[in-house]
Amino acid sequence: MNELTSALAAALPDGRVLTDPDVVDSYARDRTFVPPGRPLGVVLAQSRDDVVATMRWATQHRVPVVPRGAGTGLAGGATAVDGCVVLSLARMTAIRELSPQDEIAVVEPGVITADLDRAAREHGLMYAPDPSSYEISTIGGNLATNAGGLRCVKYGVTRDSTLGLEVVLADGRVLNTGRRTMKGVAGYDLTGLFVGSEGTLGVITAATVRLRRAPGELATVAAEFTSLRDAAAAVSAIVAAGCQPSMLELMDRTTLQAIDDWKNIGLEPSTRAMLIAQAEGSADEMAALCGAASFVAVSSTPEEAAELIGVRRLAYQAKERLGQCLVEDVCVPRSVLPEMITAIEEAAARHGVLIATVAHAGDGNVHPVFVFDRGLAEPPDEVWAAADEVFRAALDLGGTLTGEHGVGLLKKRWLGLETGPVAAELHRGIKQVFDPLNILNPGKAI
Numbered sequence: 001m002n003e004l005t006s007a008l009a010a011a012l013p014d015g016r017v018l019t020d021p022d023v024v025d026s027y028a029r030d031r032t033f034v035p036p037g038r039p040l041g042v043v044l045a046q047s048r049d050d051v052v053a054t055m056r057w058a059t060q061h062r063v064p065v066v067p068r069g070a071g072t073g074l075a076g077g078a079t080a081v082d083g084c085v086v087l088s089l090a091r092m093t094a095i096r097e098l099s100p101q102d103e104i105a106v107v108e109p110g111v112i113t114a115d116l117d118r119a120a121r122e123h124g125l126m127y128a129p130d131p132s133s134y135e136i137s138t139i140g141g142n143l144a145t146n147a148g149g150l151r152c153v154k155y156g157v158t159r160d161s162t163l164g165l166e167v168v169l170a171d172g173r174v175l176n177t178g179r180r181t182m183k184g185v186a187g188y189d190l191t192g193l194f195v196g197s198e199g200t201l202g203v204i205t206a207a208t209v210r211l212r213r214a215p216g217e218l219a220t221v222a223a224e225f226t227s228l229r230d231a232a233a234a235v236s237a238i239v240a241a242g243c244q245p246s247m248l249e250l251m252d253r254t255t256l257q258a259i260d261d262w263k264n265i266g267l268e269p270s271t272r273a274m275l276i277a278q279a280e281g282s283a284d285e286m287a288a289l290c291g292a293a294s295f296v297a298v299s300s301t302p303e304e305a306a307e308l309i310g311v312r313r314l315a316y317q318a319k320e321r322l323g324q325c326l327v328e329d330v331c332v333p334r335s336v337l338p339e340m341i342t343a344i345e346e347a348a349a350r351h352g353v354l355i356a357t358v359a360h361a362g363d364g365n366v367h368p369v370f371v372f373d374r375g376l377a378e379p380p381d382e383v384w385a386a387a388d389e390v391f392r393a394a395l396d397l398g399g400t401l402t403g404e405h406g407v408g409l410l411k412k413r414w415l416g417l418e419t420g421p422v423a424a425e426l427h428r429g430i431k432q433v434f435d436p437l438n439i440l441n442p443g444k445a446i
């Protein structure tokens with residue numbers, strides 16, 4: 001340890017600070033290829049007090065702090081910067097309270113998302129936000145990125161399930177935002193501001209989240225289409241008919257092929273896209289609305305439903321088998337989903353890039369995954385050129401650069417196209433209020 005890290009270790013209980021370079025390296029990046037800086041060390045926080053002590057030390061010594069959950073982020077948000085301390089919240093795993101009467105839970109940031117959902121289900125409730133990574137990501141990371149997920153088409157994103165937060169500010173002060181009630185409008189919505197702020201405004205040490213009644217039996221439909229556009233049209237039809245799906249997911253041929261090569265799902269040669277839809281009640285209406293489908297499967301048991309949805313949850317790992325992946329995350333109004341998908345296909349063809357696409361189609365949230373050679377340190381120029389076209393197409397269609405993964409480091413160079421100069425100036429002003437020394441996750445998100 002050097003003088004700085006020794007002072008940090010002295011301010012914390014034993015064993016909280018790691019400086020072994022190999023161990024520190026393993027905390028330096030998230031799931032993106034972005035090359036990390038070299039951290040001074042890692043703090044394994046186990047309590048709010050540990051976070052307070054770390055932030056006081058960081059303010060005193062002007063040391064950057066990079067908050068970290070499970071490191072499953074796809075935007076470089078938890079990527080270390082040179083000379084920083086990585087502040088891991090992964091060991092703060094208490095569910096402090098779960099109240100079936102009030103339908104809320106108070107949780108620490110290191111709780112794994114699916115664990116909270118399982119705890120809620122013991123009381124007939126559920127925690128709705130379910131990113132595909134919900135078995136490996138943390139609530140803190142979900143809050144900081146305002147994570148979405150499969151069920152968001154019906155229940156909204158993480159912000160829609162967040163009532164209040166406990167946050168440690170850059171100088172170590174503790175701030176409580178929001179409330180335990182379903183309604184409340186006193187003061188500015190600081191809770192909403194922190195959700196999605198990517199660790200740049202404060203460190204979340206607890207959250208009061210909303211739980212919902214777990215739904216009854218869910219009907220699930222998997223439909224195969226010979227054209228991606230027909231699948232996208234079925235999405236519009238299902239929503240327009242008022243089926244209120246709690247899941248509406250789309251996969252293209254490249255994705256399905258990768259899954260089939262891995263798990264042999266019996267993919268037909270003519271299939272170009274698959275739609276997976278889930279709703280309470282009967283599946284018949286949704287199945288009928290997939291009129292152009294070449295094949296429709298309807299689940300009649302929860303096990304069959306889990307199998308159909310399981311195919312979708314395999315998508316990311318299946319694509320990683322093809323090469324390195326730049327996972328993108330544009331979101332457009334649902335009505336222009338076919339145009340967005342066409343723009344992705346055209347960009348892929350124009351630049352000779354392999355793009356595999358999945359979409360939380362009910363939200364218009366499209367994940368084109370740009371696959372490139374494993375031997376390369378970062379995406380080649382043609383991938384960035386295709387990505388640039390995809391981003392611009394999303395903005396032209398009235399959409400956004402990122403529906404749920406965040407800006408992190410990866411999308412900073414395009415952010416100005418979406419926000420414009422006035423919003424950019426206000427963002428900088430807000431950052432200055434919360435973090436005047438610019439020590440919290442510097443260089444990320446804004």
Ligand SMILES: Cc1cc2nc3c(=O)[nH]c(=O)nc-3n(C[C@H](O)[C@H](O)[C@H](O)COP(=O)(O)OP(=O)(O)OC[C@H]3O[C@@H](n4cnc5c(N)ncnc54)[C@H](O)[C@@H]3O)c2cc1C
Nearest residue numbers: 069070071072073077131132138140141142144148199204
């Ligand atoms: C297979 C796979 C599937 C995925 N599917 C989805 C999906 O469906 N939807 C989706 O939204 N995302 C998805 N993701 C991306 C990722 O899982 C989410 O962004 C998730 O919210 C990150 O959680 P984490 O705990 O890993 O956070 P990290 O990656 O560790 O951190 C993410 C950001 O949050 C900040 N942060 C972490 N904890 C705190 C805290 N306590 N206080 C303040 N800031 C903090 C970090 O500084 C960083 O900026 C997927 C990723 C993978 C690998």
